[in-house]
Each structure stands twice: as structure tokens, then as C-alpha cells.
Amino acid sequence: MSDAVVHGLVDHFFRHESGRLQAVLTRVFGLHNLELVEDVVQAALLQALESWKIQGVPSDPAAWVYRVARNKVLDVFRHQTVADRLGPEWASLREAAEPNPIDRLFLPTEVADSQLRMIFTCCHPELPEESQIALTLKTLCGFNVEEIARALLTSEANVKKRIARAKRKFLETTIEFEVPAGESLKVRLDSVHTVIYLLFNEGYSSSQPYELIRKDLCGEAIRLGLLLFDHPACRNVDTAALLALMLFHAARFDARLDPDGGMLLLEEQDRSKWDQELIARGVYYLSESASGQEISRYQLEAAIASQHSLAPSFRETDWDLILALYNRLIRMCPSPVHELNRAIVVAQISGPDAGIDAIRSIDGLPTLQDYHLLHATLGELHHRAGRQSEARNCFNTALQYTSSPSEQRLLQRKLQTATL
DSSP, X not given: OOHHHHHHHHHHHXXXXXXXXXXXHHHHHOXXXXXXXXXXXXXXXXXXXXXXXXXXXXXXXXXXXXXXXXXXXXXXXTSHHHHTTSOHHHHHHXXXXXXXXXXXXXXXXXXXXXXXXXXXXXXXXXSOHHHHHHHHHHHTTOOOHHHHHXXXXXXXXXXXXXXXXXXXXXXXXXOOOXXXXXXXXXXXXXXXXHHHHHHHHHHHTOSSTTOSOOHHHHXXXXXXXXXXXXXXXXXXXXXXXXXXXXXXXXXXXXXXXOTTSOBOOGGGSOGGGSOHHHHHHHHHHHHHGGGSSXXXXXXXXXXXXXXXXXXXXXXXXXXXXXXXXXXXXXXXXOOHHHHHHHHHHHHHHHOHHHHHHHHHTOTXXXXXXXXXXXXXXXXXXXXXXXXXXXXXXXXXXXXHTOOOHHHHHHHHHHHHHHHO
């Protein structure tokens, strides 16, 4: 097997398995040994890279990686000076009747419980919110620093500082590795939802230039959402609505790209390729979210996505209802991006010039000047209004602000249309 294929497989397993593995090992080692846990996981993946080149990829790669990591943990445990620092949980495991208690921690139920503990621990209120999100994305979800920086719209240096501050807090403060209860859970659950939301968004519109959709990240976000929903204390309206939102978007994955990997707009997509099972599940979770007394941001975004998913065709979409939902969303959660999306809906109802006027009235419009979708949208609206010179200028500006080949091909296609 070629080195490139092995590298790809190891990258895949790092993304999928590292978060699970770090959560389980942190449960044993304790938060004060978080960096040691990360080293063990890295070592297991590096060993996989070297071993699989020579011996080939095993039939069950995930089990292989877990077994190697487990053995590395046991090697550390054999040094009594380290074992004495591991805390009461390892002490109780060591004294248990099971001949190899570490094996129990790798059962599916224990992995799920450990990951829930990890995500709530990373979202502890004593950590600044930006550190909570950065640490969770790195430790639990396998993001690298560059991906976190792009997801949070900040620099890589800032991300490194945020993660370092969070780890120092774990060393200096007694923070329990647990799923909290009562009011403490409610406080942290908002941050947990934000982390899952950002993880899905990075997968849905990847910051990686040659991979527009990263289904592995979206799948991980949905898995974490389901993990929350399965826990009685976390099964609230926002958890259900966030799941619905992600499922509605995931249902369209196979229709978003043409055979050459080019991006297709919503009106160009073949709706027969939409996953009706995922849409039905989205409807279920959206209905589950309706049990509360108040409407949340995630409910409004999921309701908008549901209207797109359930419409028989682009032309038959209920644009008036979507506009009403955007109006309410913007009042609740002001955002230039939400206002840009609203302007697109205005253009569908009242024409391209009305959409352009709505864009010009966006509060905070200067913050979108480096956002390629602002210029792409303006280009499309000018094109529809018959102003081809303005359209070409906007499409050319949009090209300057995206490194994605799929998006660049779409903009080049739009440029050709505006030239005819």
C-alpha cells in the first residue's frame, strides 16, 4: 500500500478516533495529565503510520489504534510514581476484580460517557468562552490549530494562547471531569451547542481549499448531538433543534456538487438526490424541539432549513415564511451573515434591486468585505437585473476572496454567463 494511502488512513483515524481516545484516557489519567494523554494518542497514530507502511493496514484499524494506545497507557501505569498521581478513579480501577480494568473503558457505553464528560469539562464556566470552544475543537473533535482559527475567525497565535490558558487552568484549579447537574449544566450546555454548531459548519463549508464538504466532520457533529440528546439532562429544545438543523443540511450533501466536484447552487440541485430519511429525521427532531415555551436561534435556523428541504421545488419554496423567520432570527441574534441571507430571500420575493437595497442596509456591512459570498451575491443580483458589467466586477472580486477550487469554478461559470 502506498505511503499516500497510509497517510490518508491515519489522518482519517486521527479525525475519528483521537477525540474518543483522548476522552477515555483523560478519564483515567485526570485533567492534570491532559498533555500526557495527547502525547500518548499522537504516539499511537505515529506508530500506526510506520507500522502500516510495512505490515499493511489491519482488518480493524480502529481496534488496532485503541489497543496500541491502551498498551502505551499500561506502560505508563507500570511506573508507580506516575500511577500514584492518577487520582482516585484509577486507584479504584486498579483495585477492581477485573484482570484488566482498562479494557472496560473502551466499551461503547464507556466511550460515550467519557466523551460527554470531556465536552462538558472543556466548556467549564471558569474558562473563557473562546478557550472553551478552541479546547473542545482540538481535544475532542480533532481540529488542528489552523482549522480552529478559521472556524473562530481569529489567528493561529490566538488559538494557541487560548488552548494554553485552558490547560493552565486545569493544572491550577480543581475542575471535575464530569457531566454537571442542575444550573451548572444549563450554563455549559450553551457552549457545548456552539462547539457542535461550529464543527458542523466547518464540515459543511470546509476551510480546506480542495475539500468543499467534509462529511467526517459533519458526521462527528451529528454524533455528538445524538450523544447529547440521548442523555436525559441534555435533551432540551436547543439540542433537538440543532440536530434537526444539521440533519436538514446533511440531507443535501450528494446534490451539492456536480460530477466534476463543482459547487451547485440550491436552485440547480437535483432534489431526487436529497436524502429523504435524513429529512424525515430532521422533521422529527424539529417537532421534538417545539415542546418549550420560547423560540431559540437553533429552532429558527432549523425551521428555515426545513422549508428548503420540504419544498417540492425551488420555485415553490415558501419565501414569505422564510423571510418572516429571518426577520425574527435577526431580531433575536443580529448578524451580518443572517442579514445577507435575508437579502437573498428579499430578492426572491421582490426582485434583485430590492435584494441589493437590503444588502446595502446591512448593519455591519464593512465586516463582510472579505467575505466572498457577499460579492458573489451582489454579482448574481446585478446579473439578474441586467447590469452585466457590475455583475462581472462583483464576481471577479469574489474570486479574490476564496481559495476553494469548487467555489472558483462556480464563480468562473457565473462570469461566463454575465459575459454572454
